[in-house]
Amino acid sequence: MVRRLGELPEVEAKHLSPERLKCPTFDDTPLLSGKPLGARRVVIISTAGLHKRGDRPFDRDDGSYRVIPAETPASELVMSHISVNFDRTGFQQDHNVVFPIDRLRELTVDGTVGSMASVHYSFMGAFPVDAAEPHARHLAGMLKADKVDAALLVPV
Amino acid sequence: MGALGHFLERQGIPTAGISLVREHTEIIRPPRALWVTFELGRPLGKPDDAAFQTRVLRAQLDMLTRTDGPLLVDYPEHVEGEVDLTGWACPIGLAPRPGDTLGAEIARLTTWYDRAVAARARTTVGTSGLDMPAAGRLVTEALEGALPPALALKLAIDDLRAFYLEAASAFPDPGTSKTRKAWFWDETLFGKALLALQPKLAASADPNHKALGTLTMIPATERYRLETPT
Known part of the structure; x- marks a missing residue:
């Protein structure tokens, strides 16, 4: 259980310190309103460095994203995140603990959310912010084309 | 992760994220974030527990209808630490013997890896495009000769690491993910090969090898094992 950085062993707290990782700051935070959940089309955007087996793996300072069609079998999902400082055995056991596609599908079936995007996405979270921003801008256009109006951002 | 929330919301897509490190989210201030206390690498909390994962996902979805942010909500459920199996020993006689090789160790583990793949009907091995004997040879060559390109070496190492840990999950007494990771570093030739390879990479003039x-390559929590910890 990871409570606060101050409660972690020193080596881990130091590794995760906001100063070392240079967390970006923003002048303000936009918040959009929208339809009720039952009418929304939802996409999952992971930053776990996920992709289909055979797709181009992620590399250092890579701000781009990979495409994961909704029908991608779990057996085709792999992870090429450059960091070795997080657990991967959970993902090895059950992809949903990182990429909850089956849970989202169930919530679509029971009507909690309106529908699921036809395509989902993954970045690799260690990206420099400047490298990812143009890709995120491009991705927003792709999401609108898929009529997506809600994004679940899932880190690793 | 939080930066993506800013970028997408600014482009017209409402977002809700999960935060694994509250201090980061407090600085980045994304539109909506659900802070969870789960282990890094497990944002939905528990593998093979659909009900738990669904509760986390619902809490994340529920934030989407709110515009009174930036929102940072503390998720109320926690995952307690694994049972302490200090002293857990690998039940299979896989310990290296004099004259043993990385290739032979990989061969011994293959049957257990095959069992794990059959049980789960999937594997996370497969980013390098190499089979495991070839990945092992690449690591051996890196140790004994010229360094291959950094990305190829990194992907081969990641695949082997996944291969070892997936194989160990199929042992008759698999222990826990924590004990299996300790086994990887304490007992395997591959773990020792990575520790031996580290100084050579760190001393390279190539910035990618150096990185x-x-x-x-070596997690922060395991760097104390290096002769010269970084």
């Missing part, structure tokens, strides 16, 4: 040696 692999100093950042992206």
Whole structure:
């Protein structure tokens, strides 16, 4: 259980310190309103460095994203995140603990959310912010084309 | 992760994220974030527990209808630490013997890896495009000769690491993910090969090799095992 950085062993707290990782700051935070959940089309955007087996793996300072069609079998999902400082055995056991596609599908079936995007996405979270921003801008256009109006951002 | 929330919301897509490190989210201030206390690498909390994962996902979805942010909500459920199996010993006689090789160790583990793949009907091995004997040879060549390109070496190492840990999950007494990771570093030739390879990479003039040696091969929690910890 990871409570606060101050409660972690020193080596881990130091590794995760906001100063070392240079967390970006923003002048303000936009918040959009929208339809009720039952009418929304939802996409999952992971930053776990996920992709289909055979797709181009992620590399250092890579701000781009990979495409994961909704029908991608779990057996085709792999992870090429450059960091070795997080657990991967959970993902090895059950992809949903990182990429909850089956849970989202169930919530679509029971009507909690309106529908699921036809395509989902993954970045690799260690990206420099400047490298990812143009890709995120491009991705927003792709999401609108898929009529997506809600994004679940899932880190690793 | 939080930066993506800013970028997408600004482009017209409402977002809700999960936060694994509250201090980061407090600085980045994304539109909506659900802070969870789960282990890094497990944002939905528990593998093979659909009900738990669904509760986390619902809490994340529920934030989407709110515009009174930036929102940082504390998720109320926690995952307690694994049972302490200090002293857990690998039940299979896989310990290296004099004259043993990385290739032979990989061969011994293959049957257990095959069992794990059959049980789960999937594997996370497969980013390098190499089979495991070839990945092992690449690591051996890196140790004994010229260093291959950093990305190829990194992907081969990642695949082997996944292969070892997936194989160990199929042992008759698999222990826990924590004990299996300790086994990987304490007992396997591959773990020792990575520790031996680190100084060579760190000393390389190639910045990609250097980054692999100093950042992206040995986890921060295991660097105390190095002769010269970084």
